[in-house]
Amino acid sequence: MGVVRGCDVPEALFYHIDNNVWARRESDGTVTVGVTAYGCALCGPVVSCSPRKPGDAIKRDRSCATLESSKWVGPVKAPVSGELLEVNAVLSDTPGLINQDPYGAGWIARLKPTNWDGDAGELVTGADALGRFETRMDADGFGSA
Amino acid sequence: MSEPACWRLLDTGLRRAADHVAINRVMLNAHQAGKVPNTLRFMRFAPCALLGFHQSASQELRLDYCGAHGIDIQRRLSGGGAVYCDPDQIAWELCFDRRHLGLGAMADIASCICGAAATGIRGLGVNARFRPRNDIEVDGRKISGTGGILDGNTVIYQGTLLIDFNVERMLKVLRIPAEKLTDKAVASAGERVTSLAEQLGYVPALDGVKHHLANAFADEFNIAFEPANEIDAVEQRTYREALAEIDTDEWVYQHYRPTAEAPTLEGVYRASGGLMRVNVSLDTRRRRIRQVWFHGDFFVQPRRTIYDLEAALRGAAVTDVKATIERFFAHHRPDLLMLAPRDFSNAVAIALASVGAPEVAQ
Structure with a gap:
């Protein structure tokens, strides 16, 4: 597990650094997406999460969910295009899971990607991701989490 | 210091809430596309109840009263709590690239902007200060509430400022933590908010208020303003489309949660320092405090301690109430006379026990 200034950055995941989202290709070809630990550090405790509806076609860099923390609202921008297959239903009542376990129980959505190879080429992974987060x-003038 | 950056200064005047929210939407999109400059906008609202983006109208508002008195209900793009707005308030918002401030954390951005707004209010002769997380207060009493949107690198951060204010009207619109609109409830709410008119003893001219706010933002962010008469042509082109989406029940009522999931609970606790009453508005699904009021026959100096404690408890998980109260008093160290921090958590625990959530006292 990579760590940058106190924020976990698992090297196996794919990241959109500007949007602070991650993507993980599952063995069945679907893609799980979520918010990075750094994104959580910037926004603070998440108090609401409202996802788009399963079945929606999501374009890369467009919102697949909306989060709220400390009176701030912002979109979770999908790192890949695809059909929204499933949303993490437990986040409706326990949005704090996004902060507690951003790469695990706090996942946001699962998509059926339309162009994984193309979209993944726009994302960063491994040691490259650590440097880009730095x-x-x-x-951002960020010291540490 | 470098040459000030030039921002647009807009005043879109007194309009219906739907119009203002539609302008928010088109400005956000146009700014993200790099088609409009960073902007300070002033506006005023026809009487309305403005929900935070994720809120449910049925939980936050007295819908019958709003309907009977022609009070519009609208949903903001920003987060936070419901507010009642009318022409006796002025609203301001900044739309800018977050990199202008060189800050990443949302709390830091809010602190920076609210600090500047408080400086502007102090220029009017009112001792306003930023109170984390998002309020501007005068001696503990809220005079301005704020909230934001972050989409890509575009920030919209907005606030309302009470010029003059009718507390009773606010109580009739919002479901605040008092089941009945008694004189005591009105007085209690009135202790927690204030206005420029109350602080100054007269109603200040709107132009002067805008002038002081704009100057404070200009100084804080090293910017100069270029006034514009109306929104840009690129914003005009999508405005009708945005309004058609926002001025609808589908937009306003898109989030629904039943009133029963946001009960107002009352607790009475006899402490050695006096009789403490507490009203708690609880989010039963998320087990979080929505809002809490402490009142009764007890004494704490300074009095603002109570209002600051209430602000600190807003949004706290039920299981964090005791620790939040302990942290608060460890930091503030007011004169509690015969009271102890545990008296406050005991009072909240009694209120919560009525719905089977006594873990606060553990």
Whole structure:
């Protein structure tokens, strides 16, 4: 597990650094997406999560859910395009799971990707992701989680 | 210091809430597309109840009263709690690229903007301060509430400022933690909010208020303003479409949660320092405090301690109430006379026990 300034960055995942979202290709070809630990550190405790509806066609970089923390609202931008297959229903009552376990129980949605190979090429992974998070944290004036 | 960046200064005047929210939407989209500059906008609202983005009208508002008195109900794009707005308030919002501030954390962005707004209010002769997480207060009494939207690198951060205010009207619109609108409830609410008119002893001119706020933002962010008469042509082109989506029941009532999941609970606790009453509005599904009021025959100095404690407890998980209260008093160290921090958590625990949520006292 990579860690950058106190924020977990699992090297096996794919990241959109600007949007602070991650993607994981599952063995059945579907893609699970969520918010990065760094994104959680920036927004603070999540108090509401309202996902789009299963069946919706989601374009890359468009919202697949809306989060609220401390009176801030913002979209979770999908890192890949695809059909929304499933949303994490427990987040409706326990949105704090996103902060507690952003890469596990706090996952946001599962998609059937329309172009995984193409979209994944726009994301970063492995050691490259660690360096890119460092750069973004510098720009954000972020010390540590 | 570098040359000030030029931002647009807009005043979209007194309009229906749906119009203002539609302008929010088109400005957000146009700014993300790089088609409009960073902007400070002032606006005023025809009488309305404005829900936070995730809120349910049935939980937050007295819908019968709103309907009978022609009070519009609308949903903001930003988060936070429901507010009652009318022409006696002025609203401001900043739409900008978050990189302008060089800050990433939302709490830091809110602190920076609210600090500047408080400076502007102090320029009017009112001792306003930022109170985390999102309020601007005067001696513990709220004078401005704020909230934000972060979409990509575009931030919209908005606040209302009470110029003059009718507390009783607010209580009739909002479901605040008092089941009955007694004189005591009105007085209790009135202790927790204030207005420029109350603080100054007269109603200040709107132009002067805007002037002080704009100057404070200009100084804080090293910017200069270029006034614009109306929204840009690129925003005008999508405005009708945005309004057609927002000025609908589908938008306003898109989130529904039953009133029963947001009960107001009352607790009475006899502490050695006096009789403490507490009203708690509880989110039963998420087991979080929506709002809490402490009142009764007890003494704490300074009095604002109670209002600051209530602000600290807003949104706290039921299981965190005791720890939140302990942290609060460890930090603030007011004169509690005969009271102890545990008296406050005991009072909340008594209120919560009525719905089977006594874990606060553990």
